[in-house]
Amino acid sequence: MIFTVLIPLLLACFIPFISRFKQKIHTGVFVFFVPFAIFLYFIQFTGTGFESIQHTYNWIPSLGINLDFHLDGLSLLFALLISGIGALVVLYSIYYLDRSENLGHFYVYLLMFMSAMLGIVLSDNVFVLYTFWELTSISSFLLIGYWHFKEKSRYGALKSMMITIFGGLSMFGGFILLSVISGTTSIQVMIANADMILNHPYMPLALGFILLGAFTKSAQFPFHIWLPDAMEAPTPVSAYLHSATMVKAGLYLVARFSPVFADFEWFFIIVSLAGIITLCWASYMAVHQTDLKAILAFSTVSQLGMIMAMLGFGTKAAVFAAVFHILNHATFKGSLFMVAGTVDHETGTRDIRKLGGLFTFMPITATLALFGTFSMAGIPLPFLNGFYSKELFFDSTLDLREGMNATASFLAEAIPYLAVFGSIFTFVYSLYFLFGTFGGKTQVDKLAKKPHEAPFGMLISPAILVLGVILIGLFPNAFNGTFIAHAAEAVYGGDIVKDIHFWHGWDSTAFQMSLAVVGLGAILAVTRTKWNGVYQVLPGTWSVNKVYNSFMEKLDIYSRKMTTFYMTGSLRLYMALILSTILIVTAGFMLATNGFTIDFSNLAPVSIIEVAVVLVIIAAAIGTVFAKKNLAAILIVGVAGYGVALLFVIYRAPDLALTQLVVETVSVALFLLCFYHLPNLKKRNDPLRTKMTNAIISVGFGAMVTLIGISAHSSDWFGTISDYFLETSYKLGGGNNVVNVILVDMRGLDTLFEIAVLGIAALAIYTLIKFKTDKGGK
Amino acid sequence: MYKPNDLILRTTTSLIAFILLGFSIYLLFAGHNSPGGGFIGGLMTSAAIVLMYMAYGAAVLEKVLPINYRTMIPIGLLLAAGTGVGAFLFQQPFLSHTFDYFYFPILGELELATAMLFDLGVYLTVLGVTITIILSIAEDR
Numbered sequence: 001m002i003f004t005v006l007i008p009l010l011l012a013c014f015i016p017f018i019s020r021f022k023q024k025i026h027t028g029v030f031v032f033f034v035p036f037a038i039f040l041y042f043i044q045f046t047g048t049g050f051e052s053i054q055h056t057y058n059w060i061p062s063l064g065i066n067l068d069f070h071l072d073g074l075s076l077l078f079a080l081l082i083s084g085i086g087a088l089v090v091l092y093s094i095y096y097l098d099r100s101e102n103l104g105h106f107y108v109y110l111l112m113f114m115s116a117m118l119g120i121v122l123s124d125n126v127f128v129l130y131t132f133w134e135l136t137s138i139s140s141f142l143l144i145g146y147w148h149f150k151e152k153s154r155y156g157a158l159k160s161m162m163i164t165i166f167g168g169l170s171m172f173g174g175f176i177l178l179s180v181i182s183g184t185t186s187i188q189v190m191i192a193n194a195d196m197i198l199n200h201p202y203m204p205l206a207l208g209f210i211l212l213g214a215f216t217k218s219a220q221f222p223f224h225i226w227l228p229d230a231m232e233a234p235t236p237v238s239a240y241l242h243s244a245t246m247v248k249a250g251l252y253l254v255a256r257f258s259p260v261f262a263d264f265e266w267f268f269i270i271v272s273l274a275g276i277i278t279l280c281w282a283s284y285m286a287v288h289q290t291d292l293k294a295i296l297a298f299s300t301v302s303q304l305g306m307i308m309a310m311l312g313f314g315t316k317a318a319v320f321a322a323v324f325h326i327l328n329h330a331t332f333k334g335s336l337f338m339v340a341g342t343v344d345h346e347t348g349t350r351d352i353r354k355l356g357g358l359f360t361f362m363p364i365t366a367t368l369a370l371f372g373t374f375s376m377a378g379i380p381l382p383f384l385n386g387f388y389s390k391e392l393f394f395d396s397t398l399d400l401r402e403g404m405n406a407t408a409s410f411l412a413e414a415i416p417y418l419a420v421f422g423s424i425f426t427f428v429y430s431l432y433f434l435f436g437t438f439g440g441k442t443q444v445d446k447l448a449k450k451p452h453e454a455p456f457g458m459l460i461s462p463a464i465l466v467l468g469v470i471l472i473g474l475f476p477n478a479f480n481g482t483f484i485a486h487a488a489e490a491v492y493g494g495d496i497v498k499d500i501h502f503w504h505g506w507d508s509t510a511f512q513m514s515l516a517v518v519g520l521g522a523i524l525a526v527t528r529t530k531w532n533g534v535y536q537v538l539p540g541t542w543s544v545n546k547v548y549n550s551f552m553e554k555l556d557i558y559s560r561k562m563t564t565f566y567m568t569g570s571l572r573l574y575m576a577l578i579l580s581t582i583l584i585v586t587a588g589f590m591l592a593t594n595g596f597t598i599d600f601s602n603l604a605p606v607s608i609i610e611v612a613v614v615l616v617i618i619a620a621a622i623g624t625v626f627a628k629k630n631l632a633a634i635l636i637v638g639v640a641g642y643g644v645a646l647l648f649v650i651y652r653a654p655d656l657a658l659t660q661l662v663v664e665t666v667s668v669a670l671f672l673l674c675f676y677h678l679p680n681l682k683k684r685n686d687p688l689r690t691k692m693t694n695a696i697i698s699v700g701f702g703a704m705v706t707l708i709g710i711s712a713h714s715s716d717w718f719g720t721i722s723d724y725f726l727e728t729s730y731k732l733g734g735g736n737n738v739v740n741v742i743l744v745d746m747r748g749l750d751t752l753f754e755i756a757v758l759g760i761a762a763l764a765i766y767t768l769i770k771f772k773t774d775k776g777g778k
Numbered sequence: 779m780y781k782p783n784d785l786i787l788r789t790t791t792s793l794i795a796f797i798l799l800g801f802s803i804y805l806l807f808a809g810h811n812s813p814g815g816g817f818i819g820g821l822m823t824s825a826a827i828v829l830m831y832m833a834y835g836a837a838v839l840e841k842v843l844p845i846n847y848r849t850m851i852p853i854g855l856l857l858a859a860g861t862g863v864g865a866f867l868f869q870q871p872f873l874s875h876t877f878d879y880f881y882f883p884i885l886g887e888l889e890l891a892t893a894m895l896f897d898l899g900v901y902l903t904v905l906g907v908t909i910t911i912i913l914s915i916a917e918d919r
Binding site for chain 1 (some may be wrong): 805809810811812813814815816817818819821822825848850852854855858859862872873875877889891893897898899900904906907908910911914915918
């Protein structure tokens, strides 16, 4: 099973070599056999007596992350969709994409995507699932931006990337929480331990994060905005990714985890509410689109919302209907995208206002579109699969679980009405799509090319999909028994044997709802142009896209503002920030831990000469700060330095005193040298406020350091090790000068690196001076 | 060009420089037992050299002491590190020092310590560093 996931990736590695032959043979021909073979492989698992299969390949066993693959009914349904529609899309793309295009890139991305998608549906390990999930985001980003010279492609690719990666990361968080809660990374084990997870306090958080991932990927309201913009991709990509596979990854995720969460009442509320809102909003939005693919994009969003809502209901009937509709939607929506692509290819436009009356020019395409749209609209004809699942949908809305709280039961009351409302618009845009394109008057003069029937090869794939629509419509129970029921059982976690019948009788409420949809929808569809004004009013300026765009724009503006606010380039400001941060953190920590202790019991007596020297140093320090001239400041600093040397003498540190004297002299000399060479700088005249701030920071910092010093002295918890040095200096080091013995013998390593520092400094100065380039930057 | 008559400076320098050099050597060798050591000794030696530079100028200094002070930095560092590495020969950890008392024909019994070699490395490095810094800044135009 792992090979089905890896083979597309492996082939993708060879595509660049194969695509060299593209002048003679279309690269897609080579690619076609891979999804086809995978489809054949998976078809062997269909049948009435199906048992789930589990395979494990070690990847990171120490973290419990292994390539665990699990094939059950749900995975099988998705795997068949991915490989089957994948094969058809590749076939379609052979005729759709010209050989002058950059085919190598296209098929590499497509195969990458196929692998990732198969990986998602087959993974049993949440982290492996997440890996493949992000791979779909990346490959979909590449595919949407395939015509990267178009600005809208780049915009759409970036948008979908931002939104799906946002969701993917939050899903990752949810997975981490889940694996922490359950102590396993295997989805099947989590399902087995659903009770434990449900009762855990972190469960709502994990659920929320995972649902966010599912909603962004499956384009649920308000994250649906990336999908219409992803229509800038080549049509085979739209047909594959944005109708049949990737957008269903979110549905797969919800379905996969619904055995874990379905008993949690907020799962019902959140998922079905999101689904039903998406259904209504997107079907309403689809009605006034003018681009064929935009209609289909919003239509996809609304259908996804419908499936999501059914998954949220979580009843036996709803789960079955959801799984059934996943299959149905993939068939008719795939064919409709291919039809839209064919129309675009043969007439040069996708603008529905320019199209019309194409039935006479493209009868086969129009027939295929007819079946697809009628199935999508749910028109009660016994050979269209869309009607069955829509009727099951209505049926399931009427029989919701008993509301556990007020919100849930109110929602349960409202859902049937919303479902009818959304379906009416579904009906309207389906007819609009069909008759706007193929019915009415021909406007040949507005078209870029003279329309004609598409080449035979381009019609094969949509024809096969439409054949699927009809076959499922004619023999729903044959498909039901072989794999749909298995898939539904995997989601619901119990036995589902449900016969699908066309006719439920006039008194069936679901049938009455269908009739209402058809009736009201037909009226609205006929009078569609009269309502144009109304359609423009509601979304008007109020759209999620605007929110997204202004959010991204504001993010840019405010982050730049924030950066320019503190990254002024002024070293003075950085210094103030660094010092005040140290001040606040250290002082805050000391205060919080009650660290300041002041204890004067252990002090040495103070002699008058020490006081005198310290007073001189203090005077020098103050003088340095208030000195008017730089020269004076330098010299006064020298006074402080010599004062310190004198302190060393007083405290009996002759080595330090000697060194301090010499070093102070050298540094004063160097200061003077710098001062001599400096250009005549103007004296800074800071405003009083800055001066006060600086004063507060420096005084505070000094006070803090002083306090810490006193506290450190007051709490002398450990004895000193200097006794050891004094004792052993002569015995072990052979010297009477303890300081020197410490420097060269006991702590010789420090000295070694200190002289290395000196050496580096000297070489740096030498390099700076001798090897400076001219102003031209030689 | 202004040409100073610095006879007094030069005369005193030729006297004081030797005293300084001698003192700095004393500091270096006395370091183990009295205040002093490689660091201050190196600084004192460079003080003597700077004094000579100030009195006589770069050309004379180069003739009298034809030394490339930059090479003293790596030599000193190598010497200091070498005394550390040398401990390995005797199966000792890095920078282990030892000392012993030897009898010399004229000087009598003297203590010789490997730490002295390390201090010599410090001395050479500090000398090289200070002179390199001061001369390269001074020669900068």
